[in-house]
Amino acid sequence: MKTVLLFVLASGFCASAGARDWSTDAAASKLGFSGTYQNEKFEGQFKKFDAVISFDAADLSKAKFDVTVDVASVNTANEERDGSLKDKEFFDFAKFPKAHFVTSAFRKAADGSIEADGTLTVRDKSKPVTLKVKFSEAGDKATLDADTKLNRLDFDVGSGDWKDTSIIGADVLVHAHLSLTAKAG
Amino acid sequence: MPIRNTDHAWGSINKAFHWILALLIIGMGFLGWYMTWLPNAPGKIKIYALHKSIGLTILALVLLRILWRQFDRRPSELPMPHWQAVAARGVHIALYGVMLLMPLSGWLFNSAGNFPLQWFGLFHVPSLTDGENPALKAIAGITHLILFWVLLVAFVLHAGGALKHHFIDRDSTLRRMLPWGTRAEKSSPPPAMTATHSTPNSSSPTEVKS
Numbered sequence: 129m130k131t132v133l134l135f136v137l138a139s140g141f142c143a144s145a146g147a148r149d150w151s152t153d154a155a156a157s158k159l160g161f162s163g164t165y166q167n168e169k170f171e172g173q174f175k176k177f178d179a180v181i182s183f184d185a186a187d188l189s190k191a192k193f194d195v196t197v198d199v200a201s202v203n204t205a206n207e208e209r210d211g212s213l214k215d216k217e218f219f220d221f222a223k224f225p226k227a228h229f230v231t232s233a234f235r236k237a238a239d240g241s242i243e244a245d246g247t248l249t250v251r252d253k254s255k256p257v258t259l260k261v262k263f264s265e266a267g268d269k270a271t272l273d274a275d276t277k278l279n280r281l282d283f284d285v286g287s288g289d290w291k292d293t294s295i296i297g298a299d300v301l302v303h304a305h306l307s308l309t310a311k312a313g
Numbered sequence: 314m315p316i317r318n319t320d321h322a323w324g325s326i327n328k329a330f331h332w333i334l335a336l337l338i339i340g341m342g343f344l345g346w347y348m349t350w351l352p353n354a355p356g357k358i359k360i361y362a363l364h365k366s367i368g369l370t371i372l373a374l375v376l377l378r379i380l381w382r383q384f385d386r387r388p389s390e391l392p393m394p395h396w397q398a399v400a401a402r403g404v405h406i407a408l409y410g411v412m413l414l415m416p417l418s419g420w421l422f423n424s425a426g427n428f429p430l431q432w433f434g435l436f437h438v439p440s441l442t443d444g445e446n447p448a449l450k451a452i453a454g455i456t457h458l459i460l461f462w463v464l465l466v467a468f469v470l471h472a473g474g475a476l477k478h479h480f481i482d483r484d485s486t487l488r489r490m491l492p493w494g495t496r497a498e499k500s501s502p503p504p505a506m507t508a509t510h511s512t513p514n515s516s517s518p519t520e521v522k523s
């Protein structure tokens with residue numbers, strides 16, 4: 129009887145919170161990006177990241193994404209390039225091992241799509257960033273696609289001589305695809 | 314100067330191929346060494362890009378040169394001991410081989426390392442591999458380096474041989490390849506020549522006189 133009551137209370141609490149919590153299936157998820165190197169597109173990804181996702185399309189006011197990225201897990205399929213990314217002119221793994229993104233507000237754009245405003249911190253630079261969010265839910269499962277465009281120079285990724293955008297372009301397109309399962313409760 | 318080779322003289326096309334490629338390849342040897350010592354910076358990447366663009370240019374020129382050679386037979390060799398003729402031919406074949414394989418191994422190395430490739434920033438040059446391939450990259454990189462040493466040895470033998478012909482044999486082997494000299498000097502064959510064994514069909518050099 130007690131447990132049933134607790135359960136009812138708990139689910140009632142969750143319902144009133146208005147957002148569902150989701151856990152990420154790491155193997156089926158990807159935090160990818162693309163940039164340009166010598167004017168040619170290249171792709172990369174962060175293999176290790178931790179995403180805390182609360183989302184219910186019915187109540188955006190309670191939605192929240194909180195993502196921590198292990199920057200040392202970066203892979204652009206080029207040994208020399210990945211080697212450079214650890215240096216202090218780029219991510220500086222030793223000093224800034226994590227990048228962090230947390231949302232502050234979600235809204236419906238004029239075209240009905242969802243946008244999430246948040247703050248991205250890379251190295252010691254924090255900047256407002258807006259994600260385009262696509263969330264498709266089917267029962268306990270959902271996929272979340274989030275896209276944004278960043279300027280690497282805003283985050284000091286490539287400082288000194290590496291500010292030269294003729295070698296590494298300034299724009300970086302980020303695309304995250306998460307495969308989610310609803311948390312019980 | 315004739316455009317095509319004659320039996321006694323190199324034509325202007327062959328000379329142009331020879332000397333443009335010789336200069337580019339010697340320059341690339343220095344550039345290749347120099348660039349690997351540079352600290353990692355955008356400037357280094359630009360110099361690498363230059364190395365690759367020149368290397369691809371060399372590849373294209375060598376292919377044209379080999380094609381042209383199929384239609385334009387080389388002048389006959391000047392009289393020299395048989396072993397020297399064989400050695401010279403062997404070194405020429407080695408030089409042709411290295412001229413082809415050096416840029417190809419560089420291109421393969423670049424492809425397997427998953428680097429972009431452009432010709433002087435003007436157009437994209439496709440990769441030879443399907444993305445990154447560390448094992449192939451290691452092989453191509455070592456090949457590029459070993460070929461450079463082969464090139465160096467072949468070049469020393471080749472240029473040394475040319476100088477020997479010029480200063481010791483005093484024949485027109487070098488002179489007839491030089492860009493400004495189509496013809497041999499008027500001087501009669503030096504005494505040393507008589508000592509050398511002439512093959513039946515190679516009478517004393519009868520260069521076109523000025």
Ligand code: HEM
Nearest residue numbers: 341342345346365368369371415416419420423457458461
């Ligand atoms: C006849 C043409 C070429 C010559 C004589 C040449 C010569 C050299 C030399 C001497 C080096 C330094 C030694 C070494 O690390 O191997 C080098 C390095 C290199 N070459 Fe070439 N090269 C040629 C063509 C090319 C081409 C066409 C490419 C690429 C498309 C290329 C890509 C490279 C790269 C990436 C390196 C650096 C290797 C490293 O950093 O370890 N080369 N080349």
Ligand code: HEM
Nearest residue numbers: 331335338339382387405408409412468472475486487490
């Ligand atoms: C200072 C440097 C050089 C000198 C003095 C020189 C001189 C010569 C001469 C005199 C010939 C004519 C040989 C003959 O009549 O049989 C020749 C042919 C040739 N040279 Fe060079 N050369 C030089 C550099 C190079 C370089 C760097 C390469 C290539 C990497 C090269 C590749 C060749 C080839 C392949 C031939 C044979 C052409 C044929 O039979 O189709 N040479 N060179």
